[in-house]
Amino acid sequence: MQIIDFHAHAFPKKVAAKAIEQLETHYNLNINNTGTLDNLLVRAEQANVYRMILHASATNANQVESVNNWVANVSSSKIIKFGTIHPEYPEIRRELDRLKELKIRGIKLHPDFQKFDLTDKKMYDLYEIIGDEFLVLFHVGDDVYPTEDNYSTPKKMAQVIKDFPELEVIAGHLGGYRMWDEAEKHIIGKDIYLDTSSVFQYISLERGSELIEAHGVEKILFGSDYPMKAPREEINNILNLDLSLEDKWRILTKNGLKLLSELKML
Structure with missing residues (x-):
C-alpha cells in the first residue's frame, strides 16, 4: 500500500525544539516527536509511508523567503514540498513564480x-x-479563540470556496479543528478535499466515520499532522474506522495518488 501523508511538518534543527515548545503551549499537548526532518523521515519509514507532503508556514512576511528556501533545499524521495506565503509579503506574485520555478506547486x-x-x-x-x-x-478551526474571533472557522472557509471556486483546496482537520459540528454544517459535503489530521484524539472513531461518509470518502486524504502525532498511530486510527477496507485504502492511498497525479506532483 502506497500511503500518502498529506499533512506533515518539520523545522530546521536550530529552531525545532522551540517550535515544539510553542506547539505544546498553543495546543496544550505533550508532543513525542522532535520536529526535525530526520525524525520525520524515521517516523515515515516506521509507518511504511510512501510519500509525505511537507509543510512549513511563515508566521510573518519577513520569513517567507527563508522558509521557502529551507523547504526547497530538502532532499528526500519521500518528500513532496509545499511552500508558504503571507498576505503582508510585498512581492507575492514574484515569490509564487519562484516557487513554480523550484517545482513547488502547493502552499500551506x-x-x-x-x-x-x-x-x-x-x-x-x-x-x-x-x-x-x-x-x-488550509488549517481550519481552532478552539483557542472564541468562535466569533477565530481566524479560520469552517463557516469562513465555506465562504472562501464559494467566492473562489477555482482554488484547489484541502481543508485541514476534517474541515475544522475542534469545530466539527460547525464543519458538518458548513464544510461537509462541499466539493473540496478534507484531511484527517489531528482529529481522532478529540472525536470518536464512530463520529469520524460518520463525517467522512457524509462528506464522501473519495474526497478524504490521510494526514498525520506530524510532529503532533506519528504517522503509524494515525494510520491505525484510519484502519479502525467503521468503513470498508476499500474506503480505508482510498483514504490512505488511492485518493492521494489520484490527486497528486492529476496535478503532476508525483
Missing part, C-alpha cells in the same frame, strides 16, 4: 499562526493571485 496557509482572517480583503487579493496555480492546504 495557517490563519491562526499567521494571524490573518480567511475572509480578510488582503487574503482575497492573495486568492486572486493564487488562482488555480497551486494546491492550497
Whole structure:
C-alpha cells in the first residue's frame, strides 16, 4: 500500500525544539516527536509511508523567503514540498513564480499562526493571485479563540470556496479543528478535499466515520499532522474506522495518488 501523508511538518534543527515548545503551549499537548526532518523521515519509514507532503508556514512576511528556501533545499524521495506565503509579503506574485520555478506547486496557509482572517480583503487579493496555480492546504478551526474571533472557522472557509471556486483546496482537520459540528454544517459535503489530521484524539472513531461518509470518502486524504502525532498511530486510527477496507485504502492511498497525479506532483 502506497500511503500518502498529506499533512506533515518539520523545522530546521536550530529552531525545532522551540517550535515544539510553542506547539505544546498553543495546543496544550505533550508532543513525542522532535520536529526535525530526520525524525520525520524515521517516523515515515516506521509507518511504511510512501510519500509525505511537507509543510512549513511563515508566521510573518519577513520569513517567507527563508522558509521557502529551507523547504526547497530538502532532499528526500519521500518528500513532496509545499511552500508558504503571507498576505503582508510585498512581492507575492514574484515569490509564487519562484516557487513554480523550484517545482513547488502547493502552499500551506495557517490563519491562526499567521494571524490573518480567511475572509480578510488582503487574503482575497492573495486568492486572486493564487488562482488555480497551486494546491492550497488550509488549517481550519481552532478552539483557542472564541468562535466569533477565530481566524479560520469552517463557516469562513465555506465562504472562501464559494467566492473562489477555482482554488484547489484541502481543508485541514476534517474541515475544522475542534469545530466539527460547525464543519458538518458548513464544510461537509462541499466539493473540496478534507484531511484527517489531528482529529481522532478529540472525536470518536464512530463520529469520524460518520463525517467522512457524509462528506464522501473519495474526497478524504490521510494526514498525520506530524510532529503532533506519528504517522503509524494515525494510520491505525484510519484502519479502525467503521468503513470498508476499500474506503480505508482510498483514504490512505488511492485518493492521494489520484490527486497528486492529476496535478503532476508525483
